[in-house]
Amino acid sequence: MATVNLLEYLRSRTQVDIDTYDIEASKEIGPFQDATGNQFEIQAEIVKPNRSAVLKRSLELATTIHPQFATITLEELAVEVAGIELALEVIQTVHGNVHVMINPSYSYNTEAIVANAQRFHLICQIIDPGFDKSRLVTKVPATWEGMKAAHQLKRSGIKTLATTLFSMEQAILAGEAGCISISPFLHELKTETYEGYKDTNPILGVCVQAQQFYRQNSLPTRLKACVALNLDELIMLAGVDALTISPKFLRLLAATERSREEVESMSLFARTANATEAVNYPSYIDSESQYRVHFAASEGGKAQFKTAQAIALFCDAQTAAELYVKSQLEDSSYTPINL
Numbered sequence: 001m002a003t004v005n006l007l008e009y010l011r012s013r014t015q016v017d018i019d020t021y022d023i024e025a026s027k028e029i030g031p032f033q034d035a036t037g038n039q040f041e042i043q044a045e046i047v048k049p050n051r052s053a054v055l056k057r058s059l060e061l062a063t064t065i066h067p068q069f070a071t072i073t074l075e076e077l078a079v080e081v082a083g084i085e086l087a088l089e090v091i092q093t094v095h096g097n098v099h100v101m102i103n104p105s106y107s108y109n110t111e112a113i114v115a116n117a118q119r120f121h122l123i124c125q126i127i128d129p130g131f132d133k134s135r136l137v138t139k140v141p142a143t144w145e146g147m148k149a150a151h152q153l154k155r156s157g158i159k160t161l162a163t164t165l166f167s168m169e170q171a172i173l174a175g176e177a178g179c180i181s182i183s184p185f186l187h188e189l190k191t192e193t194y195e196g197y198k199d200t201n202p203i204l205g206v207c208v209q210a211q212q213f214y215r216q217n218s219l220p221t222r223l224k225a226c227v228a229l230n231l232d233e234l235i236m237l238a239g240v241d242a243l244t245i246s247p248k249f250l251r252l253l254a255a256t257e258r259s260r261e262e263v264e265s266m267s268l269f270a271r272t273a274n275a276t277e278a279v280n281y282p283s284y285i286d287s288e289s290q291y292r293v294h295f296a297a298s299e300g301g302k303a304q305f306k307t308a309q310a311i312a313l314f315c316d317a318q319t320a321a322e323l324y325v326k327s328q329l330e331d332s333s334y335t336p337i338n339l
């Protein structure tokens with residue numbers, strides 16, 4: 001029986017990206033095409049003793065440039081700077097792009113999301129004027145307001161990824177808005193943050209449908225599925241454009257051999273390879289009311305609930321990161337640096 005290493009097998013079918021700003025993990029298991037992080041990752045990295053230099057740099061820079069960005073608090077700016085600092089570090093271990101998520105508390109505010117994405121680019125420019133900003137992708141929640149912001153940002157050349165995405169309706173809107181990619185969350189984010197919590201309606205099928213929709217409509221948007229809960233789900237998604245995988249699962253994949261025949265038979269994409277019949281979907285980009293009605297009913301009402309839940313959890317992580325930064329700012333004095 002021919003066996004195959006699961007990480008090698010996945011890499012032969014799908015782009016494999018790493019879901020962390022932990023540069024050591026990325027170096028150890030890489031190389032990867034893209035890297036991604038989020039508010040949980042920022043929070044986890046800035047408290048690590050071996051990341052004290054990143055935190056110090058972020059606090060000093062935020063203190064220095066705050067007058068330029070005075071519409072937001074110093075701690076919010078410091079978390080943004082830390083996110084960009086971490087992204088610029090981890091990008092050295094990947095070939096392609098790095099992703100940074102906007103402050104999730106702006107998820108329902110188009111103007112604030114646009115300003116946040118523009119700020120990321122300005123901060124990037126300040127930290128490393130030579131950095132190729134086309135490699136920075138801003139992660140925007142897949143809300144109506146978020147996708148309106150993504151549409152505007154595309155016109156100004158800022159790349160976006162639609163995150164916290166749980167339905168075909170959001171996938172269609174993100175494609176029409178010009179997001180370069182989407183991150184379907186296979187399971188509710190709460191499954192990652194609350195031990196024992198289960199999502200009874202994982203959305204592996206939405207990944208297959210969305211990828212077919214983009215291909216059939218010649219939309220360049222690519223999928224980057226995330227929040228898989230076991231190896232079988234990852235194997236079932238072999239053939240999706242990309243998978244965003246945590247270091248824990250990357251290590252497990254790298255350490256596991258399975259029968260080639262068995263894993264090949266599991267791919268949902270292989271099964272639908274010949275299903276070329278086009279399905280008609282409505283256009284949403286100019287139809288807010290229709291979008292909202294369809295999204296509210298999507299997946300039996302669960303997609304809307306899951307999106308709101310994920311945003312709320314990311315907001316908690318944002319608040320925790322800001323509180324930590326605030327405590328650090330209070331504990332030591334950070335003097336402005338010369339730029």
Ligand SMILES: O=C(CO)[C@@H](O)[C@H](O)[C@H](O)[C@H](O)COP(=O)(O)O
Nearest residue numbers: 019036037038163183192226227246
């Ligand atoms: O946001 C994206 C992709 O857009 C991902 O980083 C996504 O948030 C993560 O897969 C989830 O937060 C789960 O992360 P983890 O607990 O597996 O590290």
